[in-house]
Amino acid sequence: GENVEQHPSTLSVQEGDSAVIKCTYSDSASNYFPWYKQELGKGPQLIIDIRSNVGEKKDQRIAVTLNKTAKHFSLHITETQPEDSAVYFCAAVNNNDMRFGAGTRLTVKP
Amino acid sequence: DTAVSQTPKYLVTQMGNDKSIKCEQNLGHDTMYWYKQDSKKFLKIMFSYNNKELIINETVPNRFSPKSPDKAHLNLHINSLELGDSAVYFCASSLGTSGIGGELFFGEGSRLTVL
Numbered sequence: 001g002e003n004v005e006q007h008p009s010t011l012s013v014q015e016g017d018s019a020v021i022k023c024t025y026s027d028s029a030s031n032y033f034p035w036y037k038q039e040l041g042k043g044p045q046l047i048i049d050i051r052s053n054v055g056e057k058k059d060q061r062i063a064v065t066l067n068k069t070a071k072h073f074s075l076h077i078t079e080t081q082p083e084d085s086a087v088y089f090c091a092a093v094n095n096n097d098m099r100f101g102a103g104t105r106l107t108v109k110p
Numbered sequence: 111d112t113a114v115s116q117t118p119k120y121l122v123t124q125m126g127n128d129k130s131i132k133c134e135q136n137l138g139h140d141t142m143y144w145y146k147q148d149s150k151k152f153l154k155i156m157f158s159y160n161n162k163e164l165i166i167n168e169t170v171p172n173r174f175s176p177k178s179p180d181k182a183h184l185n186l187h188i189n190s191l192e193l194g195d196s197a198v199y200f201c202a203s204s205l206g207t208s209g210i211g212g213e214l215f216f217g218e219g220s221r222l223t224v225l
Contacts, residue, residue: 043202049213
């Protein structure tokens with residue numbers, strides 16, 4: 001089955017800096033890669049996603065890149081703000097099977 | 111208006127007891143899920159129901175029994191609770207199955223503590 005690895009497990013940046021979270025997946029048939037943000041005491045919420053026929057997608061300060069050959073994808077957050085502090089999860093989906101990475105706790109220091 | 115609501119939010123109980131967590135979604139979605147999040151924040155799928163039919167059943171002890179009376183509700187019953195069952199349990203729903211484009215909408219979680 002699919003195995004998703006996510007790094008780093010914790011990330012601390014200064015407000016205004018960029019943050020990058022990386023994930024690799026094992027199943028080359030996976031074709032959809034969402035990213036979820038989980039704030040303290042809340043459930044995860046989709047923030048951006050990318051399909052396998054696209055290499056990059058951007059939505060304001062967040063962007064995701066996908067390298068199908070290398071089977072890795074990344075989340076980029078620019079101009080980080082304290083409200084970006086949360087746990088971020090990547091996921092890889094093959095048909096109806098969605099597997100999450102282990103999560104990255106991002107802390108943005110004001 | 112809450113989209114995916116689960117109750118209770120907190121549950122503290124003794125080992126060996128039986129407890130239930132309820133989930134309801136008002137989004138008109140066809141598929142509902144239960145996820146377990148352990149202390150290290152790892153999110154693991156437990157069950158998935160599509161139109162009241164079980165479609166995903168991961169390797170979960172048979173002490174856990176999901177029940178979907180209709181497609182808007184998916185309840186989780188746990189028998190003979192063990193210490194290792196302590197976790198946050200998340201209910202989620204999606205319009206279709208979690209395949210391509212199937213955004214998951216999560217509830218706020220139910221924190222279960224087994225003493």
